[in-house]
Amino acid sequence: MASKPRTLYEKIWDAHVVERQDDGTCLIYIDRHLVHEVTSPQAFEALRLAGRKVRRPDLTLAVPDHNLPTTARTAADGSRLPIKDAQSAAQLAALEANAPSFGIDYIDAVAPEQGIVHVVGPEQGFSLPGTTIVCGDSHTAAHGGIGALAFGIGTSEVEHVLATQTLLLRPSKTMEIRVEGELGPGVTPKDLILHIIGMIGTAGGTGHVIEYRGEVFERMSVEGRLTVCNMSIEGGARAGLIAPDESVFRYLEGRPYAPIGEDWDRAVRWWRSLATDEDAEFDKSVVIQATDIEPTVSWGTSPEDVVAIGGKVPSPDSFGDPSKREAVRKSLDYMGLVPDTPMEEVAVENIFIGSCTNSRIEDLRAAADVLKGRRKAPGVRWAIAVPGSGLVKRQAEEEGLDRIFIDAGFEWREPGCSACLAMNPDKVPPGERCASTSNRNFVGRQGPGSRTHLLSPAMAAAAAVTGRLTDVRKLMGE
Amino acid sequence: MEAVSTIEGRAIPLGLKNIDTDVIIPAHWLKTVSREGLGKGAFETIRQTPGNPFDVEDFVGAPILIAGDNFGCGSSREHAAWAMLDLGLTAVIAPSFSDIFSGNAFKNGILAVELPQEQVDRLLEVAKDHPITIDLENQVVTTPFQDRFAFEIDPFRKHCLMGGLDEIGLTLERDAAIENHEKQRAAGLPWLDTPNKNRREHA
Numbered sequence: 063m064a065s066k067p068r069t070l071y072e073k074i075w076d077a078h079v080v081e082r083q084d085d086g087t088c089l090i091y092i093d094r095h096l097v098h099e100v101t102s103p104q105a106f107e108a109l110r111l112a113g114r115k116v117r118r119p120d121l122t123l124a125v126p127d128h129n130l131p132t133t134a135r136t137a138a139d140g141s142r143l144p145i146k147d148a149q150s151a152a153q154l155a156a157l158e159a160n161a162p163s164f165g166i167d168y169i170d171a172v173a174p175e176q177g178i179v180h181v182v183g184p185e186q187g188f189s190l191p192g193t194t195i196v197c198g199d200s201h202t203a204a205h206g207g208i209g210a211l212a213f214g215i216g217t218s219e220v221e222h223v224l225a226t227q228t229l230l231l232r233p234s235k236t237m238e239i240r241v242e243g244e245l246g247p248g249v250t251p252k253d254l255i256l257h258i259i260g261m262i263g264t265a266g267g268t269g270h271v272i273e274y275r276g277e278v279f280e281r282m283s284v285e286g287r288l289t290v291c292n293m294s295i296e297g298g299a300r301a302g303l304i305a306p307d308e309s310v311f312r313y314l315e316g317r318p319y320a321p322i323g324e325d326w327d328r329a330v331r332w333w334r335s336l337a338t339d340e341d342a343e344f345d346k347s348v349v350i351q352a353t354d355i356e357p358t359v360s361w362g363t364s365p366e367d368v369v370a371i372g373g374k375v376p377s378p379d380s381f382g383d384p385s386k387r388e389a390v391r392k393s394l395d396y397m398g399l400v401p402d403t404p405m406e407e408v409a410v411e412n413i414f415i416g417s418c419t420n421s422r423i424e425d426l427r428a429a430a431d432v433l434k435g436r437r438k439a440p441g442v443r444w445a446i447a448v449p450g451s452g453l454v455k456r457q458a459e460e461e462g463l464d465r466i467f468i469d470a471g472f473e474w475r476e477p478g479c480s481a482c483l484a485m486n487p488d489k490v491p492p493g494e495r496c497a498s499t500s501n502r503n504f505v506g507r508q509g510p511g512s513r514t515h516l517l518s519p520a521m522a523a524a525a526a527v528t529g530r531l532t533d534v535r536k537l538m539g540e
Numbered sequence: 541m542e543a544v545s546t547i548e549g550r551a552i553p554l555g556l557k558n559i560d561t562d563v564i565i566p567a568h569w570l571k572t573v574s575r576e577g578l579g580k581g582a583f584e585t586i587r588q589t590p591g592n593p594f595d596v597e598d599f600v601g602a603p604i605l606i607a608g609d610n611f612g613c614g615s616s617r618e619h620a621a622w623a624m625l626d627l628g629l630t631a632v633i634a635p636s637f638s639d640i641f642s643g644n645a646f647k648n649g650i651l652a653v654e655l656p657q658e659q660v661d662r663l664l665e666v667a668k669d670h671p672i673t674i675d676l677e678n679q680v681v682t683t684p685f686q687d688r689f690a691f692e693i694d695p696f697r698k699h700c701l702m703g704g705l706d707e708i709g710l711t712l713e714r715d716a717a718i719e720n721h722e723k724q725r726a727a728g729l730p731w732l733d734t735p736n737k738n739r740r741e742h743a
Contacts, residue, residue: 506585
């Protein structure tokens with residue numbers, strides 16, 4: 063029997079169906095579960111109260127990231143420094159106790175492997191192509207970059223996965239985003255995904271899983287793919303993925319949790335069979351010309367509020383939809399921006415290079431390339447570089463990138479989520495602007511009253527140097 | 541989870557689009573290890589604005605919220621649902637919801653009712669002075685006037701909500717099927733199991 067052509071998503075889904083109910087709801091097996099300190103304590107507590115155990119502790123990995131201060135974690139004598147915020151300390155202590163008591167592997171706050179959960183998963187080879195990966199964090203979509211079906215879940219679902227290693231789900235619709243042509247110089251995966259979200263809107267992918275297709279993605283590094291897939295949720299899609307290929311296999315081979323020997327060969331054979339079949343159909347399809355994309359920045363309080371760096375702050379009147387017009391007016395008021403101001407005239411006081419979107423070694427290299435031999439502008443009050451993991455940090459230091467950041471006036475920090483969501487002490491002060499490589503420019507996201515401009519690591523470095531949002535291409539090759 | 545059938549009462553006419561979960565509960569409230577007490581932080585930035593609908597006396601303790609498109613977009617934090625429950629909200633009416641939020645709402649017995657924008661606009665108007673009723677069994681939203689707006693809901697979710705069912709309990713009853721899947725998986729894709737074994741061998 064010739065089977066119906068299927069997409070990458072459909073192949074992964076089908077391989078994980080435990081049972082299908084008459085109403086279409088499926089019990090889906092979960093291969094990998096990542097746990098951090100913020101969305102798990104209530105789940106562990108509920109298991110304990112119900113007398114339930116973790117079904118497959120071997121398929122779960124825990125690491126703290128959201129709450130950890132990014133300042134030094136150990137004293138000169140090697141002892142652990144206490145965390146000042148009592149609530150943060152309690153939440154971290156809960157994970158540190160819960161993981162071993164339920165038999166789960168735990169990477170502690172001072173381990174060299176510690177980092178942002180979405181950096182750690184692929185880096186450790188815990189995240190693998192063709193697997194279902196969940197975590198109580200919406201940016202789990204990132205792991206789609208290695209060809210996994212990865213999505214964020216709430217705490218009740220965390221508890222459900224811990225207890226049963228499954229989730230009750232309905233299949234999503236499929237959406238293809240095909241990018242044709244090549245990205246220009248200075249245009250990065252971050253610019254591409256910001257541009258995509260601007261096109262489809264923050265609800266454009268709701269109910270869908272996105273597959274990113276086209277040569278741009280085939281040529282893109284694995285780290286770049288992780289950046290793109292990471293922000294799928296900002297386009298409303300719970301997951302986004304890219305077909306696993308040789309680049310992914312090379313990236314994963316030999317990593318600590320990855321299969322080895324004969325298992326590795328078998329795994330690669332299966333992974334190669336997952337690419338979308340030629341005649342498979344998508345429910346929705348969007349085609350984008352790569353040459354249309356320029357370095358992109360956000361101006362508002364929603365990730366769909368983006369414009370090319372050469373553009374201007376839009377006027378509310380330029381939007382057709384009355385409710386969007388009202389939202390834009392509110393956004394500009396919050397952001398302290400005047401319509402028609404060229405984006406390059408917007409001054410910034412803070413620079414944040416980090417987050418699960420842009421804190422991997424290539425991101426730090428791209429920023430360091432721009433910063434080398436330069437210094438942050440006098441108007442830039444605070445600039446921090448926060449590596450995505452201890453291993454990224456070590457690699458960067460081996461390459462001397464830490465010196466470049468420090469010489470440019472940046473603080474070189476310990477790994478964690480940091481100023482992306484400002485749960486730890488790294489906050490942007492009220493009314494101040496931040497050029498940020500993170501993923502959300504929501505009201506108050508980087509601290510109450512903070513004003514966020516999303517951009518790529520190279521663009522963040524350029525803004526640090528000039529003190530304004532700046533087209534990085536003007537600083538390249540100088 | 542408590543069984544849900546009919547929700548009746550005042551509805552807060554908020555009406556904004558793209559209410560993200562950072563707006564529903566800002567990150568600094570997430571440092572808790574409990575599900576309780578988050579109502580204090582619910583919609584914090586909106587509630588700091590003078591004249592916001594949450595401050596109107598008639599809406600204190602209202603069980604329903606009416607919002608715009610794409611309600612609950614952003615983070616997966618279930619704290620958003622817990623904060624709303626703690627504030628007394630057990631239903632949200634909006635033209636659309638983010639996927640993760642609607643799942644989190646459902647797990648906590650909060651009804652997420654999707655209605656077309658025109659009907660939401662009508663309810664925003666009525667809600668200023670009158671109560672609204674959501675009848676889950678008959679899948680209809682009514683007002684004291686002639687309005688009768690039918691809504692769709694996933695039949696499995698409806699069944700769980702009306703029965704107050706514990707989803708984990710239900711899934712645990714499927715243990716044999718899960719075990720069977722695990723056996724097939726171990727035979728076909730054995731490298732998926734015990735990833736930390738490889739880690740030890742590498743070390």
